[in-house]
Amino acid sequence: MTSQPLSRARIVAAAVELIEREGADAVSMRRIASELGVGVMSLYNHVPNKGALLDGVAESVLSEIGFTDDPEAHWSDRVRMQARAFRQIAHHYPRCTMLVVSRQLHTDAGLLPVERALATLRSAGFDGVDAVRVLRLFIAFIVGSLLREVGVTPTFAPVHEAAIDAEKIDPELFPEVSALSELLGSCDHEAEFAFGVELLIQAIAVHPARREGTR
Amino acid sequence: MTSQPLSRARIVAAAVELIEREGADAVSMRRIASELGVGVMSLYNHVPNKGALLDGVAESVLSEIGFTDDPEAHWSDRVRMQARAFRQIAHHYPRCTMLVVSRQLHTDAGLLPVERALATLRSAGFDGVDAVRVLRLFIAFIVGSLLREVGVTPTFAPVHEAAIDAEKIDPELFPEVSALSELLGSCDHEAEFAFGVELLIQAIAVHPARREGTR
């Protein structure tokens, strides 16, 4: 069974599936090969090395996001939509997310979201310099948010439930943390992300660098 | 030489040094042991496993930041200072940064910055819920910014110089990216970070959730 010819696409797909099933640490060339029922070295006919395979995974996940951009919409709606589209990665491929944000892609798949974002910001009235600035601000926020959501750097605050239950947090040393421990211990990622996006949109909407009146 | 007794601290220090010298990929138990001139298994008398060692690295780097907080200062200055202190990690330990933001610390070293930030935000007039919200916003931004600065997710845009020089970016497909390629290709991390911090401070200063008039 599954004796379609081996191909880069099939190898990448197997890697994505394996990562989502068992986590990024489970990925090895040998493991993927056995998953596909081939010898390890067969993979090297389609992928130069493990790094390139991981790039393929990042690229594949990134290119699957549903980026529906409506150039007619208000710029703030377009920004909102693009940010939310990006966050879908964390939903659909949580365990691949780290790969997507940490491997720099030198392909069209990585350039497309950037192109769209820049076009949107230009249409919002920013010149080139400020469009790039604002894009970087959004990217930093989104990357940081996704990493929290995905379990790396959970709230960055290590207030795990165990610590709360065991009351391991010394209220003398950490009065605020212990007072807010329940809040810190749980996180509505959707709401938290929306809060940040709205605050950023609001902030750049009134930013002096933006020339008003553009659609 | 260097025949001080082995200890967790000495092992962690060797790991930090090795990471900064050769990168995170170079870290292995065997490598660190040989760096210290001991057998591999000697490490396990002071550290339960590699994961715990990496936690130690993150904790060590984090606890070395110069967090000088002045409770008398205006809250916006305190936020600014804390954000800048955090960014110093990327300067002093660039190759350990990924570890600091990606390993969740269950120790006081991780809680201290959180405690200080929450105290500052409370003093700025936020209630508990909003203090946590705003803290998370800042953390996301800072984590994302540091990762860019440190070379993971460079601009997230893969506009490396090679691509610019080789004009590999198709102006038909990516008009904005190719028009702004020089801007995208270089990044003043300091300025970019300051821009984000100021914009966030500005935004939360006028945020409705903040009760005015608090020091």
Next chain:
DNA sequence: ACCTGAACACCGTTCAAGT
């Protein structure tokens, strides 16, 4: 209590050999 070598079950990748 601390150190250690041998051993086990893994890695990624090169190379030469097959078809």
Next chain:
DNA sequence: ACCTGAACACCGTTCAAGT
């Protein structure tokens, strides 16, 4: 052109043996 097994130089960690 594609597949592959053997081999090499690595991993982290367990275990039993030393002091």
